[in-house]
Amino acid sequence: KSPCRCIDENVGALKVKRTPDKVPDREQTHVLVTFYKSDSKRIRIPSVTGGAGFVGSHLTDKLMMDGHEVTVVDNFFTGRKRNVEHWIGHENFELINHDVVEPLYIEVDQIYHLASPASPPNYMYNPIKTLKTNTIGTLNMLGLAKRVGARLLLASTSEVYGDPEVHPQTEDYWGHVNPIGPRACYDEGKRVAETMCYAYMKQEGVEVRVARIFNTFGPRMHMNDGRVVSNFILQALQGEPLTVYGSGSQTRAFQYVSDLVNGLVALMNSNVSSPVNLGNPEEHTILEFAQLIKNLVGSGSEIQFLSEAQDDPQKRKPDIKKAKLMLGWEPVVPLEEGLNKAIHYFRKELEYQANNQYIPKPKPARIKKGRTRHN
Numbered sequence: 430k431s432p433c434r435c436i437d438e439n440v441g442a443l444k445v446k447r448t449p450d451k452v453p454d455r456e457q458t459h460v461l462v463t464f465y466k467s468d469s470k471r472i473r474i475p476s477v478t479g480g481a482g483f484v485g486s487h488l489t490d491k492l493m494m495d496g497h498e499v500t501v502v503d504n505f506f507t508g509r510k511r512n513v514e515h516w517i518g519h520e521n522f523e524l525i526n527h528d529v530v531e532p533l534y535i536e537v538d539q540i541y542h543l544a545s546p547a548s549p550p551n552y553m554y555n556p557i558k559t560l561k562t563n564t565i566g567t568l569n570m571l572g573l574a575k576r577v578g579a580r581l582l583l584a585s586t587s588e589v590y591g592d593p594e595v596h597p598q599t600e601d602y603w604g605h606v607n608p609i610g611p612r613a614c615y616d617e618g619k620r621v622a623e624t625m626c627y628a629y630m631k632q633e634g635v636e637v638r639v640a641r642i643f644n645t646f647g648p649r650m651h652m653n654d655g656r657v658v659s660n661f662i663l664q665a666l667q668g669e670p671l672t673v674y675g676s677g678s679q680t681r682a683f684q685y686v687s688d689l690v691n692g693l694v695a696l697m698n699s700n701v702s703s704p705v706n707l708g709n710p711e712e713h714t715i716l717e718f719a720q721l722i723k724n725l726v727g728s729g730s731e732i733q734f735l736s737e738a739q740d741d742p743q744k745r746k747p748d749i750k751k752a753k754l755m756l757g758w759e760p761v762v763p764l765e766e767g768l769n770k771a772i773h774y775f776r777k778e779l780e781y782q783a784n785n786q787y788i789p790k791p792k793p794a795r796i797k798k799g800r801t802r803h804n
């Protein structure tokens with residue numbers, strides 16, 4: 430039997446895809462050729478806005494690994510080409526340098542709308558741009574979803590609950606947001622983005638999914654991100670004081686990025702159109718968190734108490750009963766395991782910077798057929 434006949438008889442209709450068996454490293458960008466049944470999993474054409482960002486790039490990895498044809502849309506305001514460079518040149522991958530504040534005309538059947546700065550220093554740096562991205566950007570993506578009949582998943586946030594008076598936060602809680610405070614550009618921007626989703630659903634029949642994402646961490650967070658996990662790890666690794674804002678008694682619950690990505694994909698492919706919390710309910714004070722990171726890094730850094738951030742939510746913990754019941758999803762990565770992965774990533778990033786690998790090294794002269802050639 431020829432190998433082809435064997436495949437035909439035993440596996441049915443096959444589609445050849447160039448899909449790696451794991452996400453390639455920067456150094457290992459070659460791809461393996463694998464076969465899978467075209468009828469076992471429908472090939473989708475998802476677009477990921479903000480796909481070169483921290484969460485977006487991990488989501489892109491999962492969608493590519495699942496064999497879909499992925500279009501990443503990013504304006505590189507906080508996203509980086511480095512986060513998705515291992516897919517460049519793959520036949521299923523397209524990277525578009527585009528700001529969602531401008532309309533977009535592409536053919537897709539699912540839109541994961543993640544584009545927005547997410548760290549408080551980033552979104553407060555240019556609040557007008559944050560507002561435009563979350564309002565006009567979301568309108569444009571909903572317009573695209575309406576035109577091409579795509580389903581849109583909005584990456585909303587726990588920040589829609591503001592500084593919550595209900596604990597833990599359930600999806601039916603309306604929140605406690607200061608509409609004119611420094612965080613309002615993001616909090617209110619995401620709240621109106623949710624409103625827009627449901628207006629398009631009711632008026633135009635657009636299929637929407639809304640994920641309320643709680644604090645998330647992992648590799649590919651930017652070194653200058655400014656959120657607590659990357660700050661504490663980088664400070665601990667460099668022997669600098671860990672900067673705790675306020676008393677450190679405020680609480681957060683942190684999920685590892687792979688758990689979130691699995692939740693996003695499960696939600697997108699579910700029939701749940703109302704908002705769903707995605708987060709890890711294991712709650713800690715920020716001071717406990719500083720101690721834990723110090724211990725895991727084995728750092729002698731001190732803890733430094735700085736002034737409290739304005740309107741900083743004092744307690745935050747997701748109620749994830751709905752996600753468990755309706756998506757069969759819950760986080761599985763233990764906090765310490767996730768933190769160790771993030772610590773490993775940031776250690777490497779510091780080495781990478783120290784070795785000055787951002788500056789391309791000149792190529793050495795090559796010897797070919799007995800004579801020296803210079804490129």
Ligand SMILES: O=C(O)[C@H]1O[C@H](OP(=O)(O)OP(=O)(O)OC[C@H]2O[C@@H](n3ccc(=O)[nH]c3=O)[C@H](O)[C@@H]2O)[C@H](O)[C@@H](O)[C@@H]1O
Pocket residue numbers: 547548549586587588615642643644645646655656657658660661672673674675679681715738741742
């Ligand atoms: O990480 C996230 O996913 C979330 O990050 C932010 O929300 P926030 O909880 O304020 O995130 P951080 O900036 O990481 O702050 C967490 C806590 O640590 C404190 N913090 C932060 C940084 C620091 O160096 N030291 C420090 O004590 C903050 O004051 C706050 O109480 C965003 O606003 C959310 O939309 C996003 O979902």
